[in-house]
Amino acid sequence: MxxxxxxxxxxxxxxxxxxxxxxFGYGAEYRPVFDVSRLGxxxxxxxxxxxxxxxxxxxxWETPAGLLNAIGLQxxxxxxxxxxxxxxxxxxGVPVIANIAGFTGEEFVALAERLDGSGVDGLExxxxxxxxxxxxxxxxxxxxLAASVVxxxxxxxxxxxxxxxxxxxxxxxxxxxxxVAAGAAALSLINTLLGLAIDVDAGKPALGNVTGGLSGxxxxxxxxxxxxxxxxxxxxxxxxMGGICTGRDALEFILAGASAVxxxxxxxxxxxxxxxxxxxxxxxxxxxxxxxxxxxxxAAWKRGNSLAGEVR
Amino acid sequence: xxxxxxxxxxxxxxxxxxxDVFRLTLEATKLAAAARPGQFAMLGCGxxxxxxxxxxxxxxxxxxxxxxxxxxxxxxxxxxxxxxSRRQGEAVSLLGPLGRGFRYEGNSKRALLVSAGIxxxxxxxxxxTLMGLxxxxxxxxxxxxxxxxxxxxxxxxxxxxxxSTDDGSAGRRGSVVDLLRKVFDKDSYxxxxxxxxxxxxxxxxxxxxxxxxxxxLSLEERMACGLGACMGCVCQGxxxxxxxxxxxxxxxxxxSEVILNG
Ligand SMILES: Cc1cc2nc3c(=O)[nH]c(=O)nc-3n(C[C@H](O)[C@H](O)[C@H](O)COP(=O)(O)OP(=O)(O)OC[C@H]3O[C@@H](n4cnc5c(N)ncnc54)[C@H](O)[C@@H]3O)c2cc1C
Ligand SMILES: Cc1cc2nc3c(=O)[nH]c(=O)nc-3n(C[C@H](O)[C@H](O)[C@H](O)COP(=O)(O)O)c2cc1C
Ligand code: FES
Numbered sequence: 001m002x003x004x005x006x007x008x009x010x011x012x013x014x015x016x017x018x019x020x021x022x023x024f025g026y027g028a029e030y031r032p033v034f035d036v037s038r039l040g041x042x043x044x045x046x047x048x049x050x051x052x053x054x055x056x057x058x059x060x061w062e063t064p065a066g067l068l069n070a071i072g073l074q075x076x077x078x079x080x081x082x083x084x085x086x087x088x089x090x091x092x093g094v095p096v097i098a099n100i101a102g103f104t105g106e107e108f109v110a111l112a113e114r115l116d117g118s119g120v121d122g123l124e125x126x127x128x129x130x131x132x133x134x135x136x137x138x139x140x141x142x143x144x145l146a147a148s149v150v151x152x153x154x155x156x157x158x159x160x161x162x163x164x165x166x167x168x169x170x171x172x173x174x175x176x177x178x179x180v181a182a183g184a185a186a187l188s189l190i191n192t193l194l195g196l197a198i199d200v201d202a203g204k205p206a207l208g209n210v211t212g213g214l215s216g217x218x219x220x221x222x223x224x225x226x227x228x229x230x231x232x233x234x235x236x237x238x239x240x241m242g243g244i245c246t247g248r249d250a251l252e253f254i255l256a257g258a259s260a261v262x263x264x265x266x267x268x269x270x271x272x273x274x275x276x277x278x279x280x281x282x283x284x285x286x287x288x289x290x291x292x293x294x295x296x297x298x299a300a301w302k303r304g305n306s307l308a309g310e311v312r
Numbered sequence: 313x314x315x316x317x318x319x320x321x322x323x324x325x326x327x328x329x330x331x332d333v334f335r336l337t338l339e340a341t342k343l344a345a346a347a348r349p350g351q352f353a354m355l356g357c358g359x360x361x362x363x364x365x366x367x368x369x370x371x372x373x374x375x376x377x378x379x380x381x382x383x384x385x386x387x388x389x390x391x392x393x394x395x396x397s398r399r400q401g402e403a404v405s406l407l408g409p410l411g412r413g414f415r416y417e418g419n420s421k422r423a424l425l426v427s428a429g430i431x432x433x434x435x436x437x438x439x440x441t442l443m444g445l446x447x448x449x450x451x452x453x454x455x456x457x458x459x460x461x462x463x464x465x466x467x468x469x470x471x472x473x474x475x476s477t478d479d480g481s482a483g484r485r486g487s488v489v490d491l492l493r494k495v496f497d498k499d500s501y502x503x504x505x506x507x508x509x510x511x512x513x514x515x516x517x518x519x520x521x522x523x524x525x526x527x528x529l530s531l532e533e534r535m536a537c538g539l540g541a542c543m544g545c546v547c548q549g550x551x552x553x554x555x556x557x558x559x560x561x562x563x564x565x566x567x568s569e570v571i572l573n574g
Contacts, residue, residue: 025541029560032316033407033539045543053553060534060544065362067536074543074555217361245361268365268536270356271318271407 002285004278004293006040008237008260009160009185011095011121013040016293017250017278020241020264021046021099021124021164022071026085027092033271037092038278040260044081044089046101046126049110051077055131056208061197066216066243067265068195070131070209073101078111082118095121097162103135105149112157123159125150125184128166128191130213137166137194143175147182154183162239164188165226167219172226173233180234188239188262189230190223216265217243224256231257231298245273247280255300315346316539318407323400324380330459332387333430334396335372336404341379343408347371349438350413350530350564354538355383356405357391367391368535368559370434370507371409384433384462410538411563414438414528418502421447424495425471426516428454428488431508432462434530438505439470450474450495454488454512457481489515501525510572517567527567533558548573 004015021043027036036042054074061068075081081098089096098120102108112123127140127149140146146163154161163179165172167190176187192213197206205211223242231238240258244250245266253261266273285293321338329335343353354366373382387396398404414434423442425435432453442449449471455461458481467473475483476491484491489512496519504527506516513529520527533545540560548571549556556562556570 023537023542025537025539025543029537029539029541033318045541051553053555054543054546057546057548057555058534059546060365060536060542062363062365062534065364067364069536069542069544071543074546216364265364265536268542269361270405271537271539 002282002290002293004281004285006260006294008239009122009162011041011097011160013095013260015040015278015281016254016260017274017281018043018097018239018260018262019267019274020262021126023264023267027089030267030271034275037094038275039094041095041097041121042089042092043097043124043262044099045075046073046099046129047075047078047081047111048073048101048103049078049107051075051080058206058208061206061212063195063197063214064218066214066218067268068197068207068212068214069192070207070212072131072209073129078114082114086119090119097122097124099124099126099164101126101129101132101135103132105139105152107135108149109152109156112153112159116157116159120159122162123153123157124162124164124188125153126164126191128164130166130168130192130194130211131209137168137191140166141169143178146175147178150179150182150184160185162186162188164191166191167222167226168194173229176230176234180236184236186237186239187230187234188241189226190219190242193219193222215243217245219243220249220252224252227253227258228256228301232301244277245269247277247284250277250281251284251296254296255298257298257301259294259297315342316407316409317342318405319343321404321406323398323402323404326398326400329384329462333384333462334387335382335384336395336398337380337382338404338406339379340381340406343381343406344374344376344379347374347381347409348413349441350434351409351411352563353383353406353408353410354535355395357394363391363394365536366407366538367395368538370530371437372433373437373440384430384436386430407538411559412561414505414564416442416445416447416503417526420500420502421445422501423447423449423503423505424501425449425451426488426492426504426506426508426512427452428508428512429460430462431512432467434507435505436463436466439467443470450499452476452488452491452495454491454508488512492516492519496523503528506530514572517572520567528564529567529570530564531558531562531570535559
């Protein structure tokens with residue numbers, strides 16, 4: 001089998017396939033279904049400083065080739081995560097990335113301090129959640145605010161800081177440049193797109209929170225476009241996500257400039273989706289006799305692309 | 313007990329019980345061996361990525377000898393419509409068994425099973441299991457009309473069956489809740505088990521609190537992962553600061569564990 005190693009923000013992974021925050025719980029939930037140590041890294045559900053009860057039900061609504069969700073960051077809080085959940089996650093022998101969600105800049109810093117030295121391998125700053133009133137997307141859609149939070153977190157921790165961006169902005173490349181200048185070691189994109197559905201039978205919004213975040217195959221072209229634009233604007237690695245269901249979908253992101261990918265909503269369609277993506281990438285590299293898979297990163301826009309004409 | 317898995321199964325039999333109610337039997341040896349009453353499975357209900365989500369269906373019946381599992385479902389929308397088009401020999405992908413099923417407690421071993429409409433689905437497996445454990449059971453089935461009363465003869469193998477219909481076309485006229493109140497006044501039970509529309513569950517929950525008889529309710533909520541990972545399928549826990557996951561903490565809850573609205 002082809003090897004697919006990669007380093008993201010100094011975190012060594014045996015393959016570039018992660019799971020998207022919030023779709024995989026803390027890993028244990030999927031253990032009955034497949035060996036989660038096959039993954040490149042695990043990413044936790046968004047963690048808050050205090051336990052968070054989340055939004056009222058209903059929180060899910062299916063849409064064409066995707067879904068809207070408005071979970072509202074339900075989680076047991078960072079302290080319970082560190083004491084009860086992290087030891088189990090670490091036992092899988094795969095890097096653990098903590099997705100953190102502050103409701104203010106200070107909370108992001110406090111979360112980062114709490115997790116420093118806890119045993120997680122990196123932080124993913126969720127400044128892009130569309131389902132909370134404070135923090136989240138409100139903070140992450142403003143390049144100045146976003147940069148100041150990132151700078152403060154980078155100062156507060158020795159852990160690699162990955163910043164997760166919202167697609168709900170007009171200039172995602174500009175936002176990415178600000179965040180990287182502030183010290184982001186890698187970027188994750190994209191978080192969900194802000195959406196709304198009306199339950200026609202009930203005559204009111206389908207979700208308890210009214211609006212929600214759209215994910216799944218329906219958003220893939222938006223995500224690939226975001227990766228394409230950002231990859232050509234910054235020099236840090238990108239974790240691409242948004243509707244990835246197959247190895248071919250993952251290759252779209254890689255060719256657009258992603259150094260790793262995350263599988264999220266596809267797990268709801270097929271709980272084995274992430275392992276299938278790994279296998280399909282391995283098979284692709286073998287079939288195409290690709291020596292170092294990393295030569296594929298950004299190949300769709302890089303000059304001297306040896307694959308030009310073949311995959312385009 | 314974790315035998316949960318992702319399986320590709322084959323349709324062994326697909327029966328039309330009424331205009332929009334089907335009984336689907338799948339060859340699923342591992343699921344048949346692992347499933348407990350009250351648990352469910354997530355069934356792939358389409359051939360592409362639309363519909364995108366799997367549909368949760370309760371395990372209706374298990375035949376250990378032949379290694380088959382049956383589901384009883386009503387066609388509601390696109391997912392169940394697709395499922396209804398599956399023919400014998402065709403493949404259906406399935407994740408299960410999932411969730412926490414019914415628990416059997418109480419010294420008197422007398423149970424009252426309450427269902428309305430398609431809510432009978434998980435109770436047949438329960439009735440069969442309770443009979444095997446020497447429980448004495450009474451089964452109440454409610455529906456709008458006579459045609460909506462499902463599985464009556466199946467249940468008669470396991471206990472006494474009482475029926476109610478809104479229009480009086482079968483059994484007692486009125487709702488299953490009226491029937492429940494009447495039965496309650498006459499006999500005593502160690503445990504109530506209920507599955508059906510929200511108003512029925514709310515009424516059972518209220519009666520359970522009033523009479524001090526424990527009730528277990530099988531709840532429904534829209535689901536994505538089915539495994540407890542996404543926090544999408546929650547319902548209000550008895551502790552108001554706690555939202556419980558229907559797929560992993562349930563779908564069967566003690567009435568005292570949850571707050572139902574409606
Ligand atoms: C644990 C569990 C066990 C279930 N067991 C059974 C069963 O044994 N037999 C059966 O017929 N049905 C069962 N259901 C309900 C079943 O999952 C839905 O009817 C089905 O998902 C509808 O899918 P659809 O694509 O046909 O309809 P959609 O187009 O998705 O929706 C049509 C209608 O169904 C309702 N609906 C959709 N999803 C759900 C859901 N998850 N829960 C409740 N209502 C929903 C919608 O409000 C809508 O009115 C169960 C649900 C849960 C959560
Ligand atoms: C149910 C659900 C919960 C999510 N929770 C989080 C979260 O807590 N933190 C976060 O950064 N992103 C969260 N996301 C966004 C995903 O991580 C991902 O960015 C997005 O869904 C796009 O990828 P996908 O289409 O593959 O799911 C969530 C998505 C879904 C569907
Ligand atoms: S459906 Fe994902 S937690 Fe229940």
